[in-house]
Amino acid sequence: MKITIVGTGYVGLVTGTCFAEMGHTVLCVDNDESKIKMLKNLEMPIYEVGLQELVAKNVAEKRLSFTTSIQEGTEFAEAIFIAVGTPPGYRGQANLSYVEQVGRQVAESMTDYRLLVEKSTVPVNTGEQLKRTIAKYLREDIPFDVASNPEFLKEGTALEDAFKPDRIVVGVESERAGTLLRKIYQPLIDKSGCKFLQMNIASAELTKHASNSFLATKISFINAVARVCELAGADVEQVAHGMGLDLRIGPQFLRAGVGYGGSCFPKDVDAFVHLADQLGYNFQLLKEVQHINKTQREFMMQKIQHELWVVQGKKIAVLGLAFKPGTDDIREAPSLYFIPQLMEAGAKLRLWDPIAQENFNREHPGLKYYDTPLACAEGADLVLILTDWPEVKELDLAKLKETMRCPVIIDGRNTFNPQTVKELGFTYESVGRP
Numbered sequence: 001m002k003i004t005i006v007g008t009g010y011v012g013l014v015t016g017t018c019f020a021e022m023g024h025t026v027l028c029v030d031n032d033e034s035k036i037k038m039l040k041n042l043e044m045p046i047y048e049v050g051l052q053e054l055v056a057k058n059v060a061e062k063r064l065s066f067t068t069s070i071q072e073g074t075e076f077a078e079a080i081f082i083a084v085g086t087p088p089g090y091r092g093q094a095n096l097s098y099v100e101q102v103g104r105q106v107a108e109s110m111t112d113y114r115l116l117v118e119k120s121t122v123p124v125n126t127g128e129q130l131k132r133t134i135a136k137y138l139r140e141d142i143p144f145d146v147a148s149n150p151e152f153l154k155e156g157t158a159l160e161d162a163f164k165p166d167r168i169v170v171g172v173e174s175e176r177a178g179t180l181l182r183k184i185y186q187p188l189i190d191k192s193g194c195k196f197l198q199m200n201i202a203s204a205e206l207t208k209h210a211s212n213s214f215l216a217t218k219i220s221f222i223n224a225v226a227r228v229c230e231l232a233g234a235d236v237e238q239v240a241h242g243m244g245l246d247l248r249i250g251p252q253f254l255r256a257g258v259g260y261g262g263s264c265f266p267k268d269v270d271a272f273v274h275l276a277d278q279l280g281y282n283f284q285l286l287k288e289v290q291h292i293n294k295t296q297r298e299f300m301m302q303k304i305q306h307e308l309w310v311v312q313g314k315k316i317a318v319l320g321l322a323f324k325p326g327t328d329d330i331r332e333a334p335s336l337y338f339i340p341q342l343m344e345a346g347a348k349l350r351l352w353d354p355i356a357q358e359n360f361n362r363e364h365p366g367l368k369y370y371d372t373p374l375a376c377a378e379g380a381d382l383v384l385i386l387t388d389w390p391e392v393k394e395l396d397l398a399k400l401k402e403t404m405r406c407p408v409i410i411d412g413r414n415t416f417n418p419q420t421v422k423e424l425g426f427t428y429e430s431v432g433r434p
């Protein structure tokens with residue numbers, strides 16, 4: 001089948017490549033000319049393990065191509081997936097201007113039936129608004145459908161998630177749309193055995209926001225437990241292990257740390273709270289989830305200040321800038337909270353990340369970056385761990401101690417065994433552990 005994907009970011013490019021690998025012929029559209037130029041040269045605008053090879057393979061086999069022309073994309077296929085960004089708006093609500101723009105442009109280019117599929121994460125009832133927009137901008141009375149097909153992939157394991165989804169959720173309101181989406185996904189269903197859930201559009205939209213908000217709730221819950229652990233002399237890692245083995249709870253998203261970040265959880269929780277408020281429901285639980293996440297970072301900052309006493313002039317080595325390992329994405333990463341504050345306090349910052357340095361440098365030019373964690377820690381008064389990259393987990397701690405000026409580690413990811421680190425002579429502060 002032919003498929004058009006609009007937006008070639010983390011979701012659009014991975015989804016398009018996955019569809020192509022399944023045997024469909026995919027045209028990816030993006031209005032960022034530099035991205036399309038890179039993709040045509042088989043250079044990846046984002047980092048995702050295995051993506052470059054798979055893009056190159058499908059381009060060579062003529063199942064994947066790229067364009068900046070939305071008109072070409074509209075003419076190309078009956079099904080058009082919208083995978084553009086939905087960043088946070090000024091009061092936490094989702095900014096839907098990119099989705100609306102695509103809806104308008106597709107409507108103006110349409111000459112035959114089209115199915116517009118919301119792949120982007122959008123608030124419930126966006127489908128209704130999209131339908132109204134398309135109807136308004138259509139030049140003549142052409143039939144069309146809108147559907148919701150939220151994406152659940154995770155950066156860092158995006159390809160794996162795309163090929164082996166836990167479930168495929170689609171929201172439709174016509175048989176034609178349901179049949180088309182089922183046909184598109186049939187090869188993936190056959191191969192992965194995953195469930196295909198068909199529901200109405202509002203339910204599909206809400207499934208995405210509810211899922212992300214629930215996962216964020218799990219993270220804030222364990223971070224709150226970590227605070228109690230510190231007060232009570234308990235170990236949150238052991239508590240989480242004990243909880244996670246209960247099949248009703250599960251071990252995922254029960255890792256205490258500096259709080260959730262990334263391009264999805266913060267904005268999706270904000271958008272869900274905002275949407276619930278608008279609908280007339282005060283989602284107090286999620287407001288507390290947001291509050292715990294914010295204070296978790298503040299609490300870590302207090303630990304840094306406590307250790308250093310005076311931050312001014314101290315060399316701080318920050319290990320990890322991406323919001324999690326396996327990605328170059330720094331959107332809402334903890335590093336964006338800590339680094340500006342430490343800069344303001346007069347710290348001399350030394351930064352390391354294996355792949356996110358370029359993205360970070362774009363936001364904060366002029367900082368010093370190093371090639372390895374050890375080089376970064378040279379002469380440091382304190383090491384701050386923000387991303388548990390394998391290179392950090394595998395650090396030679398004896399060498400680290402030797403290279404630092406003062407052996408102090410503030411570990412926002414509970415990377416090391418506190419006992420081992422202490423025995424080596426470090427002052428070590430992590431999250432929720434005695």
Ligand SMILES: NC(=O)c1ccc[n+]([C@@H]2O[C@H](COP(=O)([O-])OP(=O)(O)OC[C@H]3O[C@@H](n4cnc5c(N)ncnc54)[C@H](O)[C@@H]3O)[C@@H](O)[C@H]2O)c1
Pocket residue numbers: 006007008009010011012029030031032035083084085086098101102119120121122151152153154155263264
């Ligand atoms: N990143 C994730 O892990 C993830 C996971 C699940 C869902 N989502 C959701 O998917 C959506 C996309 O996220 P992302 O991380 O891929 O975003 P992204 O910012 O990486 O990519 C969005 C792309 O859309 C392009 N774009 C914007 N307006 C356009 C237009 N009018 N025409 C053509 N292209 C346009 C941008 O140039 C950009 O390349 C968001 O709603 C996000 O919440 C993201």
